[in-house]
Every structure is written in structure tokens, then in C-alpha cells.
Amino acid sequence: MVDVSQHELVPEHTVLEEETLEEVLTEYDIDRTDLPKIKRNDPALPDDAAVGNVIKIVRDSRTTDQAVVYRLVVE
């Protein structure tokens, strides 16, 4: 099977540490449920991502070089 997470077009997905998550949540003044969602069975997710984790996605951007996005892992 092809591991899509290694494909060059799939941006880097990492599980966010709880502490950094807190910072992110305070920065945006939100609950984690207000974040965009990502399904647990999304092939781009790292294997250790569990439901309830927040994933940090760093993608290449045409205008800003790198764009950071956070997503909550859901069922």
C-alpha cells in the first residue's frame, strides 16, 4: 500500500502537545471544538493521533510560504 502521508503534496501533519495546544486555544480564544475537524481515518494523519487530539498542519502557501492550520481529530 502507498503511504499517502509521504506524498510530496500532502502537508506535514503533527499531533500538537497539550501545552502548545493551550497556547493556541488562548491565542484564538476558542474551545477545541471550535477548530476545524479532521476524521480519524484520514490517511494523512500520523499513526499516534487519537480522537480528541489536535493536529497541526503546516502547508506550503503561494502567498505566505508556510501556512499553519489546526484541526481537531474526530470520529
Add this chain to the structure above:
Amino acid sequence: MRNSTPKDIGSINFGLMEPEEYREMSATKIITADTYDDDGFPIDMGLMDPRLGVIDPGLECKTCGKHSGSCNGHFGHIELAAPVIHVGFTKLIRRLLRGTCRECSRLLLTEDEKEEFHGQIDEAQKLGRDLNDVTKAAIRQARKKDRCPHCGEVQYDIDHEKPTTYYEVQQVLTSEYSQRIAGAMQGQDEDAERMSPDELAAETEIDLSRINEILSGSFRPRESQRKAIEKALDIDLTEEDTNKLMPSDIRDWFEAIPDEDIEVLGIDPDRSRPEWMILTVLPVPPVTARPSITLDNGQRSEDDLTHKLVDIIRINQRFMENREAGAPQLIIEDLWELLQYHVTTFMDNEISGTPPARHRSGRPLKTLSQRLKGKEGRFRGSLSGKRVNFSARTVISPDPTLSLNEVGVPDRVAKEMTQTMNVTERNVEKARRFVSNGPEGHPGANYVRRPDGRRLKVTEKNCEQLAEKVKPGWEVNRHLIDGDIVIFNRQPSLHRMSIMAHEVVVMPYKTFRLNTVVCPPYNADFDGDEMNMHALQNEEARAEARVLMRVQEQILSPRFGENIIGAIQDHISGTFLLTHNNPRFNETQALDLLRATRIDELPEPSGVDDQGEPFWTGYDVFSELLPDDLNLEFTGTVGEKVAIEDGQLIEGTIAEDEVGEFGGEIVDTITKIHGKTRARVFINEVASLAMRSIMHFGFSIGIDDETIPEEAQARIDETIDDAYDRVEELIEAYERGELESLPGRTVDETLEMKIMQTLSRARDNAGNIADEHFTEENPAVVMAESGARGSMLNLTQMAGCVGQQAVRGERINRGYENRTLSHYKENDLSAEAHGFVENSYTSGLTPREFFFHAMGGREGLVDTAVRTSKSGYLQRRLINALSELETQYDGTVRDTSDTIVQFEFGEDGTSPVKVSSGEDNEIDVEHIADRVLDSEFDSEQDKQEFLGRRPRPTNLSEHADDRLSIESTEVSSDD
């Protein structure tokens, strides 16, 4: 309405209403179906009871004492003789019937399952998911149970017959069980073996005597026996027995559902109990919601809702009378059903499966849900969008003398639409003048408002007297005058530039007039287009419109970040003529060109001609419009370099890519660097200069401009004959089977492709030959080259050869069997038989060519029609999905529930109109930073200090300045 403070809505609850609540809020119980007595007075406890509110002016409301207009009306109620189902909840009722026990009314889920669904509901709520998915899953789970997990009662299927009938479906022993068993024992098929009663008894473990009794039909087998027999004989002894559930049964059933079981289904038991979905009391809407109208002949005509309520009360009464008289059950049930029908259609008269209730004339009644639903309904028709005051609509026409910020408003419109003037000491004189002009004179007034709030109409008769009375503190509703700001709009409003603010210029005649350069953003033309105008009614709106919505603020399009407003059509031909080959003008000519602009003095002449007269070039004239510090260099429309140095055009031709509508380089740069006001001035002046120059040179087009000499025509004919020959060769090769197929294509496809290629090359060649005979001065060439209108292809088709006609991207293949027209032999593959038009538009098409051309043309028309409607709907859905998204002050994009959609607007947090970049010019940050710094600081020293390269001398210590860089050591501390 004046002085009413806006109320703050704390919260809104949605839920079911308890019958007792209906009674409590009711002003009166309604018992008679009659509305008015013989004297025309409303009957007490009738449908028009005065306690339900007032509609006739002058009367007093018996409940609240207010008069019509201020009394909102009061509900009444009808006590229903028997409970009926509320049509709005039929689906939920069905779900509850299926999911709860028929005996103990508890949810058919074990405690664990309940717990799980409870958790799922909480989670769905938190994640903002659809609760329906969870509750549906819960019901699905509950339906699987054959028996109640709490009381063990067997559960039956619930059948729902739309709209409001529910049945319990039981599998019971069929009445012809003995025949079926006997038939099965005989064996229906020849080869099937027969079974004797002994064998059956043995296999089913039932006494032989019982079997015999069953076979004789004198004993009905019990359930277990039935199952055994069914298994032994492989037959089905059951039949469906349906048992109708009356609304009263359902109500009793629902009353027993415990609160905690409802919660699992997503219902809040504190607010809504399921039995309230079965109505026992019907609220009667206030008369203000169903006003009756008095016709010209004095007859009263009642609202549809009132008619429906009359029906309900009549049936309700008959029901009660019949029941008290002890009528047979059948009649009672019929009346019950009738009552249900009337209550159902009172709420929704468009239910499938039920005939709609009709008016005497046969028109279906407009009942409650019809008032709310659809485009004309309360939501879309009266709340989201409604007809407004202070608006006007008329045909538009062009006026090149207006600025692009202006709109010409017909005087008769200006006299109708008003602006409110608050009279103060400083404008009393003005205000009096408006009032004294009256409603008919132009800058007049239509109404005045005294400080006590009284509104007086200004008339021809009273205007003089009224004018004298006007004092500070009054309000005057004066006519629109030049300079007022209004909003102007053309539908479809697909982007924000479809609604822009303009300044009024009052003009005679009946059309709105606008500068032609604002046609692209509105997508307007003057073939009968109409546009809407809205006069703004408060100072905030006017200020916002002026600052944010004025046309000049919309020069840059947020779609692609470049100008959407610029020179169009003749303007481009004009600037092209003015600057191409840099023509010379004498003083009068040059001044004439510039006379519609601000420039009233010519610069130094470029030189002196042979007669000793000074002359100015096209470049000089055009450069007068440019800002003095403009520097630009780029490749222009014609493919040559365009260079501007210090506001002087040095070389190049000014055409579409320079000053045009979609990303004209010069307009774009001026907008971004010199500001929107400068850009507005520039566009206005380019338009006027271009009109003057196109008039100076003269510009017209006729059929002779597209006619080519006979010699050229002969060459074109030759090329086309050549192509025909080559096509013929291809066909011959194909018929001989020698044609090699291209990779991935069949031979047939290859042939088609090659023929198409050959013919298209032939057309191009014809076009080139035609081109050779057109000079640069040819008006069609000027338009095509400058980008004003048309292309070289259009020219080719006019002068050379129209070329292959296509339907669905292929040569024309449809028509008769194996041929396109009966003029050709069957299976003729030649060019002319499949829609090649060898003539040009000037030479004229043959009838067959004309027919093929019409085929191709029709496809184009159909395509555009289909495309606009499809993309329109797509756009509507997209806009509806995005409309509530908003960029917050922290740069994130969120919806109304504060969930994040983008963490940074567009990933980069920049607005396309505030940024200048393109495919080939990167953002020049250095340059921008320098420009900002230069304008921000007066002296070089301030700037350096700000940048921190040259710290201020310090007196802290002698050595403190050691950190200064070497080049600035001359600044030593000498304080």
C-alpha cells in the same frame, strides 16, 4: 415609531406548547362559527370577538385598550372535541411510536444503549453536528427490538399512512389456516411428498387429536404450535392485521413516556412533552393576523384563515353533538377524521396525499404554512427582502460628460425622493428656500416636520407660508440636489461592484445617465437596461456610502486585485490613434484635444514644423494627463515596450493593456500609487481625451473596409482549392485503407482530425492573405490591435473565409441518414458536405453554408443560455454558504457560531486590493518601504533615527557611544 429604543433579545426558545399555555394566553374561548351579527357587530365568543384585537380604526381593543395599529392582537382558543394530530410533527410522532413500548411507553433501549446515545448527543452538540443523525440512529436501534427490554411486551410495526394516520401492524393467524395446512399436507407440486396427520403430529410434537381439530378448523393453533407447523410444512399461516391508532390512544401512549427517555431522542422534557404534539386545544390567531376586508359593495370578505377556522368550529360542534346524542362509532370516526382534515389544512394546505381545502371559487386556501413558505413567503418575501421606500428605477443611458462618480438623475425622480434636512441656525435660510419652492419647483421640499413631531405636507398653496414658519429644530424633507450621495445598483448583483454609490447630478428627461466607464463593473449596456437607485436616509449611511461605496473606491476589483474600471471600446481606439506612431498636432488641435480636461495650458512644444509652426505630439498630449512622478516600463498591447518617465510618455502605444478596464497597467499603477482620487481624475480625463482624439481623426467602418482586391480573392480561392484537394487525398487514402491512425485514435477519428486540421490551416492562410491587404489605418485593424473590440479572427471571417462550422466540437454530422443535407450523396466525407464555409461574410454565404452556420450559431446561443442559469444557481448556493463568514479583528475567519474557518484570512491576511503583485512582478517590498519612509519623514536624519541606524547621542557615559558603527563616528558626544 420615533423615540422607540431598540430592544435587546436575550434568548429565544423553540419547543412545543402545552395545552394549558394555549388557554392561558387566550383572550377568549371561541364557540360560535359566526363572525358578525345582522347589524354588523362582531359576535361574542365568535371568530371576530373584539377581545382578539382591533382592525377597524377608531375602535378600542377590549383586551388591552389600545387602538388599531398599536394593538398587536390577542390569541383565542378552541377546545377540540377530540384530540387531533399536529401535521408538523407527523414524522416525530412516527418515530416515537416506533421507538417506545406499546405497553409501558418506555424507550426500547437498554440502560447501556441509552447511556451511549446520550453521550453521542452531547458530543454532536459540542461539535456542531446534526443531532438528527444521532436520534435517527437511536430509533433505528430501538426498532430492532422484538420485545420491550423493560416489561417484555411484544412490539409491533407501526405503519404510517400519510399524513396523519397510524396503524399497528400485527402478524396474526390467518382465518383460512386449516385450508392452508391441508393444502400443504397434500403437496402442491406433483413430486412433493404428502404428509399424513400422524407425521405432522410427530414432527411438530402436537397431539394427533389437536392436529385433527386444527385441520377441521375447530381449534386455532397457539402461537408456538403455529410456528411449529409453519416450520414443518414450510408455509406461512399469518396475515397482517392492522389496528388503527386513534389520536387519543397516541396521546395516552406519549403521556406515559418518562422524561429521561425523551432526552435520549434529543427532546428537552422541561420544554416539550411529546403528548403536546397531539392537539386538544387549538389557538386561534388574532384578528390582526387575518383581517377581513370590506368590499366596495359593503360586503365583508373574510381572510382564508378565518374561513378555515369556521370549518373547524362547525365540525367540532357537530362532533360534540353527535357524541352526546350517542351516535354510532362509525359516524364518530368519520367526524373525527373530518376534524383532523380541517385542523391539518388549517396549518398546511399543500400536504401530498390530501386534497387541498378550497375557496368557493376553487382557489386553494392560503393557510398558515403557505404564508411562511417559499420565495413570496414571510421569510424570503417579507423579512429577508422587501420593497423599500426612497428607491427609483428607470432605463439607463450614457453620458460621457459626467464623472464616473456621478449619476444623472431625472428631475422628476429628484422631486420624488427626499433627503432629511435638520434645520439649524446655519441652514435656516437654505431650508426656507427649499420649502418656498414647494413640491413642484426643483430644489424644493415635500414635507416638513415640526419639533412636536407633526408632519406637514408642503403643497403649492401653503409653501410660502410654511417657509416662513420653518425654524431651527424643524426637519425638512428636501428634494435630491446635485452632490447628494445615492446608491446605484444593477441586477444581477453578483459582486460588490454591482452596488456602488454615486453623486447625484439632476438632469432633464427620464433616464438615469452614467459615464460609460462604469459599464464593466455593473455589466451594463444601453440596449434597454434598467437600474435601481436608493436615496440614503441618515447621516451614517451617507458617510459610509461616500467613504466605502463610491465608484472611485471600487476601481480595484477584489477578484484579481487590478482595476475593473478603465477605458473601454472607443476610448481605447482613441488613445491608440492618439499615440500610435506619435502624430503631430498644431496648437489649436492640441488644445482642442485637451479641452474637456483640467489642462488649460500646453507644455513647451516638441518642435517646430516645416512651416515654422510649433507642434505637439500625441505623446505630449497624453502625458499631460499623467501624474508628474509616474515611472513605468512594461510590454504593451501591441507587443512593444511602453515607457513612462517622470510622467512623460517616452515610447509605446496607449491601448487596452495600458488604460483598459481589466488590469490596464497605467490605471492600475496610478490607483495604487497616487490614490483613488487621482485615478478617478485620470480615467475621466483619458475618456474625454480619447473621445476628442477619435473625433479628431474620424473613425468609421463600412463594408469597403473588409473588401479585398480581386487578386487577393483569387489567391484565397486557390488556397481553399488546395485544401479541398488535400482533403480529397485524405479521403481517398482512407477509402483505400492506407490512412495510418494516430496513437490512441481510430482511423475514422484520425481522418476527421486531419481534415479539420487541413481546413483550419486553410482558413488561417486565407486570413493571412486578407490581412496583407489591410493597412494599419483600417478601422477594424485598429480596433483589433488596440484591443478595443473584435479580433483578427473576426477580420479573417469578414474578409477571408468563415471556415469550418462545428457542433459539439466536431464537423457537422447530423441531419439525414448518413448525410447532413439531401444535397449531398450519402457518406460524403468532403469538406463542403460537413459544414465548411469557404466564403467570407463580405462575399456572402451560400444557402447551404448559411444553414450550417446557423447550426453552429444556435449551439453557441444555447450554451450561453444554459451556462448563465447553471452558474447563477451555483453562485447562489456558494454565496448562501459563505454569507455568514466574517474576518475578525484577530485575522481569523469565523462563522456566526465562532468556529474557525481560516486561521488567517486567505492564509496571508492580505486583501487583494491592498497588495500589488502579478505573475511577473513580485511585490517590491523595498520600494514600497522606501516610498513610505520618504513620505513619512521630513529630513534624512529623522528617518535614520527611526530606522535605528544612527542612534541619538547619549550622555550616559563617555564610552556609551562605542557601539556606534564606524561610518557614523563623526557623531560624537559633545553635549
